[in-house]
Amino acid sequence: MAIFSARAGLAGAVSALVILSACGPIGSNRPKPMEDFSAEQIYVMAEYELENSRKAEEAARLFGEVERLYPYSEWARRALIMQAYAYHKDRNYEQSRATAQRFIDFYPADEDAAYAQYLLALSYYDQIDLVGRDQGLTFQALQALRTVIERYPDSEYAKSAVLKFDLAFDHLAAKEMEIGRYYLKRGHFTAAINRFRVVVEDFQTTTHTAEALFRLIEAYLSLGLDDEAQTAGAILGHNFRATEWYEDGYNLLTGKGLAPEAKGTSWLRTIHRQMIRGEWL
Numbered sequence: 001m002a003i004f005s006a007r008a009g010l011a012g013a014v015s016a017l018v019i020l021s022a023c024g025p026i027g028s029n030r031p032k033p034m035e036d037f038s039a040e041q042i043y044v045m046a047e048y049e050l051e052n053s054r055k056a057e058e059a060a061r062l063f064g065e066v067e068r069l070y071p072y073s074e075w076a077r078r079a080l081i082m083q084a085y086a087y088h089k090d091r092n093y094e095q096s097r098a099t100a101q102r103f104i105d106f107y108p109a110d111e112d113a114a115y116a117q118y119l120l121a122l123s124y125y126d127q128i129d130l131v132g133r134d135q136g137l138t139f140q141a142l143q144a145l146r147t148v149i150e151r152y153p154d155s156e157y158a159k160s161a162v163l164k165f166d167l168a169f170d171h172l173a174a175k176e177m178e179i180g181r182y183y184l185k186r187g188h189f190t191a192a193i194n195r196f197r198v199v200v201e202d203f204q205t206t207t208h209t210a211e212a213l214f215r216l217i218e219a220y221l222s223l224g225l226d227d228e229a230q231t232a233g234a235i236l237g238h239n240f241r242a243t244e245w246y247e248d249g250y251n252l253l254t255g256k257g258l259a260p261e262a263k264g265t266s267w268l269r270t271i272h273r274q275m276i277r278g279e280w281l
Contacts, residue, residue, distance in 0.1 A: 015197045034065050036203065040076035042197035058084035081112045084119050085129035088126075097123035103122075118161060121145045123184055125164050126172055135175055141168050160227035161229040173212075180215060189219045199272060200235075214249045216268070226258055233260030235275060238278070 032041060046062035053059065063086060066079035073274050080103045087096035096119060103116040121144035128138045135163035145168065148161040180195030192215065213236040220229035237260045238247050253260055262272045 004102050027179050034069060039066050039070040039073050039079075042069070043075050043079055043082075046082065046086070050082070050089070052120060055088040057084040057092070060090060060092070076106060076112070080106070081116055084116060088119055088122060091126075093123040093127060096120075109278065114155035114157055117144070117152065118155075118157040121148055121161065121164070125168060128168060135172060136176075142172075169203065170206045170208070172207040173199050173206040176203070177208050177211060177215075180212070184219055185221075189222050193219045197267065201267075204275075207272050210236060210243045210245040211261065213240070214245040217249045217252055221252060221256065225266075226256075227264030228266045228268055229253065229264045230258050230260055231264060231272055232267065233258075234262045235272055236260065239275065 018133075037045075042062055042065050046059045046066070049062060050056055050059035060083050063079040063083035067083070070076050071277055080099065084096050084099035084103060087093075087099055090153040099122040100116040103110075104113055104120070107116075108115060121141060124137050124141035124144055128141055142165060145161045145165040148155070149165065152158055162260070176195045176198045180192045181197070183189075183192035183195065196215045196219070198210040199206070199208050200216070203209065213232045216232040217229045217236070220226070220232065230253060233246075233249050236249050240246050250260060262269055
């Protein structure tokens with residue numbers, strides 16, 4: 001990120017002088033108006049607040065003052081991206097997102113546009129750490145992260161965006177599994193199957209696919225649909241034979257005199273043809 005900061009060795013001294021000069025004459029409690037400071041002075045004050053305060057709210061405000069008072073300066077451009085960062089540090093994700101988007105709109109070709117897009121994505125991503133959260137945030141995070149990956153593939157943020165994209169994708173699958181297990185536990189087998197099917201069809205690259213196939217064996221056996229259960233077992237055995245899920249699924253099937261093999265004409269048979277035999281038509 002090509003963000004400007006005060007030169008090494010002078011930063012601390014300049015910051016201290018600027019902070020002291022923010023007050024009025026000696027003996028006066030009245031602060032000097034922002035209009036009396038240059039863009040650089042306000043920027044340095046904002047940096048000082050960002051580095052030394054527990055809350056970044058004041059830093060965000062000061063970066064905003066740079067843009068308000070000196071809207072067409074180079075300092076205003078630098079302050080805008082720093083304001084987005086300060087809002088994010090303060091966990092004010094909505095303001096961080098709005099500010100980052102404004103930077104992208106105003107400076108789409110700037111070298112910091114990639115970082116602005118990455119901050120925008122983080123404003124969604126950093127709120128989806130709990131499975132129970134609104135999944136709309138996860139979808140928005142995925143879309144924003146995809147933009148980083150596709151629009152700025154050579155940036156230093158692309159690799160991190162790919163990793164976070166995979167984690168967010170896995171998060172969606174985890175939510176489907178959570179709901180599916182809830183239905184399965186309560187005997188709502190058809191509803192459970194619908195959730196596990198989503199994982200198998202739409203989230204095949206996540207860590208939840210093996211369990212989803214095992215849960216499908218459980219649900220289909222409970223409904224007496226042996227062909228579907230056997231086909232789920234065949235897919236599980238082909239792709240996840242070394243997992244505990246295959247071992248448990250195999251025991252479930254053989255306990256009923258069945259074997260993991262592709263049978264019938266259900267949607268799972270189509271998945272079997274695609275994943276194992278490579279037949280996509």
